[in-house]
Amino acid sequence: MPLPAKAFQLWLHQVAPSASTADICRISGIKRTTLAQQLVRGKVAETTLVSISRALNLNPLAALATFEHYAELATSPQPPTPAELVSQVATMDLLRAVISRSSPAYGGYGDSGSSLTPGLGPAPHATSVRNWVDAIDDGELRHRVSAATGVAPQNYSAQLTANRLSPELAVATSRAAGVGFTGGLVATGLITEEEAGWPPGAKQSALDALSDGELASLAGERLQALGKSLRRQEQEQAQTEKIWENLG
Amino acid sequence: MMATLQWGTLVICTVVLLLRVPDAIQGRNRTVFGILLIATLCSLLSVAGPYEAIDGVLGGWNLTHLILRFLVFAAVLLVGLRMARGLEDARGYRLIAGPAGRWALAASAVAVAATFFLMDTRGSSAGLLDITDHGGRNTVLAPFYAAAGRTYPGFVSLALLPALLATTRSQLPRLVRAAAFLTCVGALATAVSVPASFAPETWTLAQQTVNYLAVVGYVLGLGLFWFSGVAAQGPGNARATFRKNKG
Secondary structure: OOEHHHHHHHHHHOOOOOOOHHHHHOOOOOOOOHHHHHHHOOOEOHHHHHHHHHOOOOOOHHHHHOOHHHHHHHHOOOOOOOOHHHHOOOOHHHHHHHHOOOOOHHHOOOHHHHOOOOOOOOOOOOOHHHHHHHHOOOOOHHHHHHHHHHHOOOHHHHHOOOOOOHHHHHHHHHHHHHHOOOHHHHOOOOOOOOOOOOOHHHHHHHHHHHHHHHHHHHHHHHHHHHHHHHHHHHHHHHHHHHHHHHOO | HHHHHHHHHHHHHHHHHHHHHHHHHHHOOOOHHHHHHHHHHHHHHOOOOHHHHHHHHOOOHHHHHHHHHHHHHHHHHHHHHHHHHHHHHHHHHHHHHHHHHHHHHHHHEEEEEEEEHHOOOOOOOHHHOOOOOOOHHHHHHHHHHHHHHHHHHHHHHHHHHHHHHHHHOOOOOOHHHHHHHHHHHHHHHHHHHHOOOOHHHHHHHHHEEEEEEHHHHHHHHHHHHHHHHHHHHOOOOOOOOOHHOOO
């Protein structure tokens, strides 16, 4: 659920008492009409709050935690699990790690590969939301989230496929899985890893801790999923071409 | 109101037809251009002025209206085959091009001709709306004549509907889906127009709205299918990008 406009304005008054709405929009890069519309509707998007917090040099996570819905974010921050960290490694980085660990004959560095692999790209990546949910899913997670939030499982899945998840659902998913709250917010791109308080290099260490077998299996799963989605896109492309060829 | 419907349909058909002229000259999908040409001709002939002028030349016994029916059949056949092929709808294509489609076309053509010649059709009247004024057999036959003329279009539309609905609900580009939706509306209206032929006279306006909606739906659908292709070729629209799968 987006933030209530009243609470948002109260917060804004506390953190920037002298700034006008126009000032806030200018420094945060939010369109004035967008903010005005959100205020009129009484619901302010979490992304708006995050943009403004960043512009004011405040921690977005701490700012979010001052709101009733997100009060849990302030309570004893639980660090992300290794599986969550690895889920935020982009597929291509994962494949690069596989090659780096291979023997020099295949362009790798052998056992010392991990330390020589080029740096990982920042989260979120192209499939970060689904990979995150898969990393914390015990098989029943989707049902529990659906029961707790009232969001239909197919709508939830549609959001994952689109690599999207509302902040409210991301937090609900973390709660249902019993993991820290930052994983979902990072995977959805609401906040950065740094803002979430993840130590620099945490993803790399989690990746290095995977055995060769685990890494290869994980990379295989990712490749399979990528292949599936690329094939679907190619099929849709072919369908569209066919339509244009006959009806265009 | 009727005049608005007639002229609105004619204007829409003409605009879409004119938009397709450059591509037709270049030899791209001339069939689609032909379909639009027939559709425009049909909507021109449903306006009283041009209809009476042409029918006058042909003897003033509404032969033009019978010809109009056959023009509609031709356009519908072409639309059906093109749509089924474009949407890769093998089942629909078999229905339209196969024995079922040929029988439906033949039966509709015979029924239309038979009812036409059984009626007293003297006195040019656009859309044969005044033909029942002659009384007698005409009052009974007129709805059957109208229904017979819409049976084949209705058959083709029903054959196309599943594929059109599937395309509307697919993940294809938005404009393509919108085009499929418009065509869907046209196909539905065409199917509904068959039973609507028997509606009582007080419902004439609603009945005519359905008829014109059918034409407008199909023509706008075709126009949008064309436009979706043109829009995709524009700058900044690289077609084969892996936007969703960068990582």
